[in-house]
Amino acid sequence: MKRTGGTDAAKRAAGETAAELVDDGTVVGLGTGSTAAFAIRAIGRRVDAGLDVRGVATSFAARELARECGIPLVELPDVTGVEPGDCGVGAGIDLAIDGADQVADGDLIKGGGAAHAREKLVDDAADRFVVVVDRSKVTETLDDPVPVEVLPDARGSVADRVADLGGEATLRTADRKDGPVVTDNGNLVVDCAFGRIDDPDALATRLSVLPGVVEHGLFVGIADEVYVGDDGGDVDVRWG
Numbered sequence: 137m138k139r140t141g142g143t144d145a146a147k148r149a150a151g152e153t154a155a156e157l158v159d160d161g162t163v164v165g166l167g168t169g170s171t172a173a174f175a176i177r178a179i180g181r182r183v184d185a186g187l188d189v190r191g192v193a194t195s196f197a198a199r200e201l202a203r204e205c206g207i208p209l210v211e212l213p214d215v216t217g218v219e220p221g222d223c224g225v226g227a228g229i230d231l232a233i234d235g236a237d238q239v240a241d242g243d244l245i246k247g248g249g250a251a252h253a254r255e256k257l258v259d260d261a262a263d264r265f266v267v268v269v270d271r272s273k274v275t276e277t278l279d280d281p282v283p284v285e286v287l288p289d290a291r292g293s294v295a296d297r298v299a300d301l302g303g304e305a306t307l308r309t310a311d312r313k314d315g316p317v318v319t320d321n322g323n324l325v326v327d328c329a330f331g332r333i334d335d336p337d338a339l340a341t342r343l344s345v346l347p348g349v350v351e352h353g354l355f356v357g358i359a360d361e362v363y364v365g366d367d368g369g370d371v372d373v374r375w376g
């Protein structure tokens with residue numbers, strides 16, 4: 137679920153500071169959401185000024201924004217290898233910059249924009265994954281609902297299994313669409329409320345093995361640093 141407390145000034149500070157980390161001649165993972173968008177626009181301005189970079193988009197929305205900003209794009213298999221037995225021989229992703237919905241002790245909940253499956257692929261493949269958030273996202277423990285992308289036919293069975301785990305699943309719908317939200321991958325999202333998540337790693341493992349789950353929004357042990365922006369334009373680097 138999206139937290140709406142953060143200001144644009146704080147998001148801009150985090151996103152634009154992280155965009156300065158992009159080195160010439162590298163491949164950068166381009167995150168999804170309003171905070172990552174500040175980073176994408178800043179990278180676009182650096183490309184205009186001569187930066188040589190290739191981007192790997194984490195969603196349809198990130199791809200459209202990167203195109204608009206003039207960032208040359210490649211697909212994930214182009215940089216990770218695509219032939220059988222060839223995985224990992226490509227250039228790889230040097231740096232990924234992406235937002236989050238909640239951060240506690242360096243672990244994340246993502247997927248407020250239903251993009252977490254591809255985000256996890258790209259962010260995890262990066263040598264360095266930098267998260268960009270405003271202060272409203274940082275909490276002591278994770279306790280927001282966890283977005284879970286499911287195969288459409290599995291929405292009921294996953295909801296039942298989530299209940300067995302002590303959670304409550306709600307099929308995500310959108311304000312301006314009849315019916316459920318459909319992800320970029322053609323799947324559905326159930327938001328699973330567990331209350332306070334004391335052991336995110338254990339919950340991540342339990343969710344991953346449920347039949348029909350494509351990907352969940354718990355990012356445990358994946359982030360290298362979290363750039364936390366505030367309204368005054370300062371950025372605090374945590375868990376680095």
Ligand SMILES: O=C[C@H](O)[C@H](O)[C@H](O)COP(=O)(O)O
Nearest residue numbers: 169170171235247248249251
């Ligand atoms: O699916 C969407 C992503 O995980 C976003 O990175 C996340 O929702 C944060 O977005 P925002 O920066 O707009 O709060």
